[in-house]
Amino acid sequence: MSKGARIGAVLVSFAAGIALILYGIFGYLRSSPAVVSAIPSASQPNSVNLVMQVDGAVGVGPHPNWVGYWVQDAKGVWHQTTLVTVPVDTNVHVTVYEYDSGGALRNPIWSQVAGVQGGTVTLNGTADRIINPNPTTGNGIAHTFVVPGLGIQVPLYGVGASAKNFCSTGPCNTSETHTVTKFTFFSGSQTHKYRWQCFVPCGLGYLNGNGGPMTSLGYMGGFIEVVGK
Numbered sequence: 001m002s003k004g005a006r007i008g009a010v011l012v013s014f015a016a017g018i019a020l021i022l023y024g025i026f027g028y029l030r031s032s033p034a035v036v037s038a039i040p041s042a043s044q045p046n047s048v049n050l051v052m053q054v055d056g057a058v059g060v061g062p063h064p065n066w067v068g069y070w071v072q073d074a075k076g077v078w079h080q081t082t083l084v085t086v087p088v089d090t091n092v093h094v095t096v097y098e099y100d101s102g103g104a105l106r107n108p109i110w111s112q113v114a115g116v117q118g119g120t121v122t123l124n125g126t127a128d129r130i131i132n133p134n135p136t137t138g139n140g141i142a143h144t145f146v147v148p149g150l151g152i153q154v155p156l157y158g159v160g161a162s163a164k165n166f167c168s169t170g171p172c173n174t175s176e177t178h179t180v181t182k183f184t185f186f187s188g189s190q191t192h193k194y195r196w197q198c199f200v201p202c203g204l205g206y207l208n209g210n211g212g213p214m215t216s217l218g219y220m221g222g223f224i225e226v227v228g229k
């Protein structure tokens, strides 16, 4: 190989190395939680199922100890995210498996259900309009699922802090202690990206509980995007 060819080869590999590094850096900067589509219902027309779990510690990613959500896809695979899509003009049947402990609410209005079909959720199989937020007579509220743009507010009942088989790190599974909240909402006729979030200040260790997971996509807030069919 001539000297020129050798210099050329060195320059080419150097450039390839730089390109790889830049690709890695920009890939990291671009990374964001996965977007999961709600699962078309096998039994009902114009219906999808949105299946989520809330864990006291998500167990993966840059903040494994943060509280956050996982969402299940059509293949049954869980993704640690809060970004979902649902079709327009569709009934969205939501199931939330809640594995985190609960507590008292700073504002009791967050214990009320709003914006869902029938005005009720079922908590562990029983229809409810208000979820008991009292941690003395019950387990308290762990989180709330709120979509202001759709008027949806759903309190998520916690598990007892001393529960046996408490899920300490996600993704949790139903052999671990949990509550199940189910409700249905209509996605509306507009394609739109709706912000949703938790209103319980559950960012432990952050100022007033409102930092960290409360202000980060993929944990206690995200988007429901209503997309064309």
Ligand SMILES: [Cu+2]
Residues within 6 Å of the ligand: 067, 142, 143, 144, 198, 199, 200, 201, 202, 220
């Ligand atoms: Cu929360």
